[in-house]
Amino acid sequence: MPCIKVKDLRKSYGSLRAVDGISFEVRPGEIYGLLGPNGAGKTTTIEMLVGLRTRDSGTVDVLGHDPQVSPEKVKMEVGVQLQSPAVFPRLTVLELVNLFATFYRDPLPVDDVIEMVGLTEKRNVQSRKLSGGQMHRLAIALAIVSNGRVIFLDEPTTGLDPQARRNLWEVILELKKSGKAVFLTTHYMDEAERLCDWVAIVDQGRIIAEGHPQSLIDEHFKERALEFEQPAYINDKRLEKLSGVNKVITNGEMVTLYTETVSQTIADLFELAKETGHPANDIAVRRSTLEDLFLKLTGRRIRE
């Protein structure tokens, strides 16, 4: 039973089609990622889902309610973190989380939430004195404290340093573990790969690819790159005959085999090594990433 159902959602600003007919479903216990460059329509989509913005057409169902018809019912059951974290500047972390907790029927314990996002040490600091990363974590705390069944996170890690991002990923995975659905937008491909059970790649208001991150990559990139070091094999024609290999590139002592069947190719490579007495050292299988996928689908890099 999906907790979010969206069908053919559209929104235009003048002649700009910000959201141009997208459909998807999100299930409980799932992290769903809307992945795409800035201006792809991600924020507009989130705002329509939580009742902050009206849609032009299409249907939206969040936990059994249409956010346009009964926004207050949706808002009561979800937690939302919007793109630019904004709260009363002179209230402390603790005061803010406390305040937001009173907005909801069954909030999570305030101290636990602050602990979860790692702001316990900063609990008595006024929000205007927090760093960018701490502010982001506070915004997420304010979304989490709702104890909503769906948590919406709009670009939760934008502008954070790598350590802070990884900490936040842990928080988001915690949410999933507790059975909540998490709907997040991001333009970080690695974030989507690491976190999401399901991603929709959006570009110019449309979903151009959708699926489990790894399956998506597998689907679009049949080949893997199999890399190893062995000068003995430079220009060895026998490599091209290994099963599954489509292409061989040698660069210095490094050999790269492009293959559709990684394990078959590796087995054959070991056979060859036995025959020739030249072992393949430091074998690495490099897979394609969502980054590569976006490039392949749109001809553009995601962050430009």
Next chain:
Amino acid sequence: MKMFLKLFTAQAKELLRDRMSLFWYIAFPVIFILIFGAIFSDVGDINFDVGIVTESQGPIAEGIAQAFEAVESFTIHKGSREEELEALRSGDRSVVLVVPAAVEQVFMGQPAKVEVFYDKGQEQTTSIVLSVVDQLLEEIEQQLTGKTRLLTTDQKAVTAEHLRDIDFLLPGILAMAIMQLGLFGSFNIVSLREKKVLKSMGATPLPRIMLLGTEILVRVLLSLFQTLLIIIIGRLVFDVHITGPWYQVIGTVLLGSVTFISLGYLLSSFAKSEESGIGLVQLVQFPMMFFAGIFFPTELMPDFLQPLVKIIPLTYLGDLLRNAMVSMPLAYPVVTSLLILGGLTIGSVIGAALLWRWE
């Protein structure tokens, strides 16, 4: 209800921690009062220097001198005729009385003339002093002759005490403070809107109208606190006594507070950003401050400004407050003032509601 209280506390903390705003809202009017109060209180006490020259040392001359010394606003100087007339010429006396030696013979039915010298250039003050002098002499004569006058005036002051400049100033500055608090305070919401705080709060189940409600409540309470502070300072520093009943004072403060908060929200609806909003408020606030008779009575303003004076709502708040606090006679009928302030409030609320934007 719990949500309302929490939000109210949050808003109150937010405001109380904003030292800069607090200074403008609370300390600035107090400083105004202290400065203007100090300036005006110097000239505020009316005192006349009266010279008395007695040409005999008899009991009657002595009695006359004592009677004059008893007048509170007279400072009596005694000296020779030459000395006192010289002092009058150099402007050190308002009036000089010369009591002739003949005054001791009034019992024998011989009338005596008390000479009164005054500076022709200061007719206004002199006329006040002369009327007092006349009255005193008359009273003394009655005591001497034992006759009772058949017709006397029974003077009763309508205002309990004579009003000083500070009495006029204090309620006016309170009115000004209420206006500032209302007009500038309402721009907090523009700032919250600009910083997208309103938007992020909009994604929670909190009814946004509650945000507005608690904000208004915080500001209304702050005006009451401001009133109390100004009254206490007026009492302690300038000995200003509040004559009106407290409910009239509080009622007037509340009305003014609500009026200017509404007007502030109306103005803030036009503002694109906090900065442009501040400019807009100043455009409204400056003329009000200077043409509403906060610092001096509006009657003193030139005729061509009178229409402006009459359309400024602060004029009416100041008038009502002066009446409520120090019993100064109303310059405008109370119904007119109430209608104007009430009408402005209703108009502003409707206007603000129509133009309101959360984002």
